[in-house]
Amino acid sequence: MKYVDEYRDPRVAQAIAGRISRQVTRPWVLMEVCGGQTHTLMRYGIDELLPPEVELVHGPGCPVCVTPLEMVDRAIRIASTPGVIFVAYGDMLRVPGSHADLFQARAKGADVRVAYSPLDAVKLARTNPDRRVVFFGVGFETTAPANAMAVWQAKREGLRNFSMLVSHVLVPPAMRLILSSPSNRVQGFIAPGHVCTVMGFSEYEALANEFRVPMVVGGFEPVDLLEAISMLVDQLEQGRAEIENQYVRSVNYAGNVPAQAILREVFEVSDRKWRGIGPIAESGYRLREAYAAFDAERIFGTADVSADEPAECISALVLQGLKKPLDCPAFGTRCTPMNPLGAPMVSTEGACAAYYQYRRHA
């Protein structure tokens, strides 16, 4: 059996970086889509291990970051409604909306609680029949089956006091947007390992074929990412554009079939607005009509809440790989993790926050 600690062994990392240097004959621009992968790349300085020909740009893969301002505003309005227990993943509490975040709403008296799992919110609804419990359902395809199952369980149990504020986004439509842009620079993608654990990688195969761009499903540890980069450079140098799987210890072609079944049962694909990017067609999930009774947006009538993003933030360009965080004049001055102007500085897994945390602003 392969000794798995080699996935972060510096000698192995150096050896793969050396291999990439020998493979590469001209410049290539590669993008990782997942915020967890961005974090690993910055933390271990993998971009600095690579030959100068290989440029890494960072994609929109942090669900906390891309949740639009107005969804946070809607969350705050619902949370501030008397009798509501508003439940969210911990990272969502400090995401700023237009005027405040959920922490501040809690300080003003809203009953905002952190849950590790959406099933914790279902349990709260069960044990608090006189309160309305609302869960903030955010995330990519990795998290969506869990949120779908929470709604499904609530319906099955006949819980009338549970609902979900759904703000789910999907990775492939964002990649399609990036690839379709006339100014696109990305020539190869590291596909997100845990999203593909759930969804498999047929959608990425289709994108690789349609846009003639190589894709490698990658893991999250330093050597995973170096291996994925090496596989991409190999494909590019040889003129191939295929889907390959580096993260075989977690991902197979079909993905998690039961998880996909509950997704199809509860959610349907819908247009979604992405913080920093704007609306993307068919890029997320909403609840199916059969689950409308669990839709917090309908129950609390929040459709009128909308918000514009700060004009100074260049996150749309950062999230599409057209600019790097350091290209932004506000980076580290008017925009910091404590006082973020926009999406990629909001969560620790955002590209700007990762650059900030690992001192690339020095």
Next chain:
Amino acid sequence: MCLAVPGRVLSVEGEDPAFRIGHVDFCGVRKTVNLAFTPEVVVGDFVLVHVGFALTRMDEEEAASTYRYLAQIGALEEEDFVLRDAGGSMS
């Protein structure tokens, strides 16, 4: 939130596949995990857990290694998987 953490299934209960749960040990921290997406899982298996759901089975060595990595980068504290032992033994 995006973290997936490996743990070992200590016991399993529930007949209904959608509500089947496992009691899972994460190096001393125990959590209840929904097994609806991993119907093949049995007691003693290692699973990769995300927001209270097992996403996939893993082998023991991969699980131990991934756990050590998450401990090393400080990711476990963020998600309330507090370590009892910094070595992160899975057994």
